[in-house]
Amino acid sequence: MASCLIGRQLSLCVQKNLWLSAAGCRYVSKAAAKTQVEYDYDGPLMKTTVPGPRSQNVGAVNFFCNYEDSRGNYLVDVDGNRMLDIYTQISSIPIGYNHPALLKLMTNPNNLSTFVNRPALGILPPENFPDKITESLLSIAPSGMTRVQTMACGSCSNENAFKSIFIWYRNKERGHNTPSEEELTSCMTNQAPGCPDLSILSFMGGFHGRTLGCLATTHSKVIHKLDMPSFDWPVAPFPRLKYPLEEFSQENAQEEARCLEEVEDLIVKWRQKGKPVAGIIIEPIQAEGGDNHASPDFFRNLRNISRKHGCAFHVDEIQTGGGCTGKFWAHEHWGMDDPAEIVSFSKKLLTGGYYQKEELQPYRIFNTWMGDPSKNLFLVEVLNVIRRENLLEEVTRSGKALLNGLYELQAQYPGLLSRARGLGTFCAIDVRDAATRDRLLLQARDKGMLLGGCGDQSIRFRPALVFKEYHVHIFLNIFNNVLAQNK
């Protein structure tokens, strides 16, 4: 009830295009805020421009943070500026800053040893590890997947998933698991047949990490790729759709058909080149590359192509996973029982890792740490909070409010904004050009709102799962003011 009221007041505010001081934010009552997210602040509060005097600006550093004072959806910097965080550490904070459930976990003496004694998980796991994995990662396993392997970060997750795919593919090719003497010898010096010329097909605009294997499938920005030796692996076009999707279904379907055809051509071509495609990797929504969507049909057809050609299908949910699309995994929107051979994750899941189907053998994947049980402790609590507070429904609700707000803004500023799009709160909008986008981001920050860019000229929205309709309206209100300055 309170939430409705605030929502109406603020959207009224947006419509009237009133200047509303970020610091004062008089339309938001503190009491109402507290009923929403108890440990959250009630609005941004800016004391200086950002980075402020106490932040030293070093290299890529935006500013220095005061994580102790940050709460819920608000990141506080060292100058005491309190910003509504809609970027959340590159989409990696699931339930906001200093969530009481996570702080409580830290004070439980039974948990201390998990933090202090990091095991070599692959050989000497803690007694409770299987239970904790069942409670956490296995409780949210994608359809058809019974196995999960934790890893330290997103890149390691994809690298090891690729390795799992290569082993599976070679065993299929051999028809048995016994390598020849020549394979055993040649692999030690990186040569075929032991190190075969297999490839992973990826998409232009995709991002799958920056270590050399992952990087061969990443094609979003020059700065990631330049000067790095790489593999001659095929790169397919990702559909460039028109938004809103429902208004351009015919053109979009044609564009998707064109891309799928190209995928099949590349698979055939690379097989002929002697570098068969062992796997296809794709994001359900290309994130870093500019929040590019494709239809569930596109993904279902792509999945069928992977089956037809015997390639593993690897869905990279590192940025889309964890609930931000309104479902726990973005690929659930495709409605498939058998969506993939591999689903990789990291970021909001707090630990890296990947799920895989039973037929992919896990036994040769190994490293010293293989993840970190202390991250898994946190994940158990995060999942409890998501369930207890129905956060996926909340995300769907605030996502709708956010996307509707973006539609309104692009109608109001047609020369400035276009292509509003999103699923849950995983939303984006394009700005006239890169320079204007970058300026908008800085101006929004100075008004107490942290946003991120992606692609050439997009703004991406990556709030935590505790980002409510109430916060959407704070955002729309302030962003509207920023836009008015840039008309």
Add this chain to the structure above:
Amino acid sequence: MASCLIGRQLSLCVQKNLWLSAAGCRYVSKAAAKTQVEYDYDGPLMKTTVPGPRSQNVGAVNFFCNYEDSRGNYLVDVDGNRMLDIYTQISSIPIGYNHPALLKLMTNPNNLSTFVNRPALGILPPENFPDKITESLLSIAPSGMTRVQTMACGSCSNENAFKSIFIWYRNKERGHNTPSEEELTSCMTNQAPGCPDLSILSFMGGFHGRTLGCLATTHSKVIHKLDMPSFDWPVAPFPRLKYPLEEFSQENAQEEARCLEEVEDLIVKWRQKGKPVAGIIIEPIQAEGGDNHASPDFFRNLRNISRKHGCAFHVDEIQTGGGCTGKFWAHEHWGMDDPAEIVSFSKKLLTGGYYQKEELQPYRIFNTWMGDPSKNLFLVEVLNVIRRENLLEEVTRSGKALLNGLYELQAQYPGLLSRARGLGTFCAIDVRDAATRDRLLLQARDKGMLLGGCGDQSIRFRPALVFKEYHVHIFLNIFNNVLAQNK
């Protein structure tokens, strides 16, 4: 004084080849143990064979652990077996289990937020991060290195170090930092000249991680390499020396000269192939590959070769770093002011990462987490303990006792043991054959002693830095009994 006495008693024990029950260990007084490491146990205590009934044996898992009850040098399993741990989670536990200094850190409320809010360190570091890095990693920086980059694990550290090398090398080749239009375009599809055919030279028997970039420089075991696409990068022979090194200095010098010559030949050959060697990676002691040593002269000459040919010299201290050789970095034993362009670390440092010289630009190395400040909090305390308790001196002392003990055992069991070698407590010994080695490891475990294998037929010793002379004698005593059973 007490320690000397115990030492004499136990070495007497070894000479007499007496059966000494691991559980009772009557030659060791509890009081003496307590004066040594207060939070440590006083000896192994075995209740079942290992894995015991409560450990489920799944895949590569050795057994399940009770980390709460583990203390100091002793790992306790779920069946209550207490084992002297000389393998320490593949060499990654710096100061033993549940060290009071680390437990205390966890109870300090000021530290909670560092655990609960993992930042995107590259853009939004916590206020105290520069101070914490200065206190920790920069306080132990290798000679000539002023920059450090943290990463999540060892593989990511080497992958990103390679990238740093490639960027540096290409900028040198260009003579400026401005890539051509062709480079900018071609790199997006993994093609030259944007993705150039540069290489990293590595050594047969080396281990540098298992992600695809690292794996192209790893050559220790078939199981790591088979079925994985790789780069055509040069692999040089690592010297196969005779031990003890001081007895075979002439033969060993010849063998090292042969390997160095081969390195230069490979650099020339790969340049002619159009795949110039941008960097050379090497471990100060090949660990996974079988604890293969080389002389300080070898490394100094190799360093000179890298300078002569304009290749970066990358010293991988992931297993050797952190004090186990009696110096903080194993390469300090070479006595060089300018030992390398890059030194990478992980394991005992609790966080991955690498140091680099000023001339290597850090600006294009980035990922979401770029390490984990909570690991760095622990590292600060670990370094405090190392300094306060003079642990490097302790390591030198117990390392001497260990190596002398191994010399004695190989003299006593010439058909069974050979090639005892080591630096600090980073020791190894060869066993007659792989099957006997594996059997010895299991028998030792059942008597309460955890050891690891490496190479084809070696046992490697990787105790924590709190492994004192006292523990050496517990080990020698039990190991002697195991050997007597296998004569």
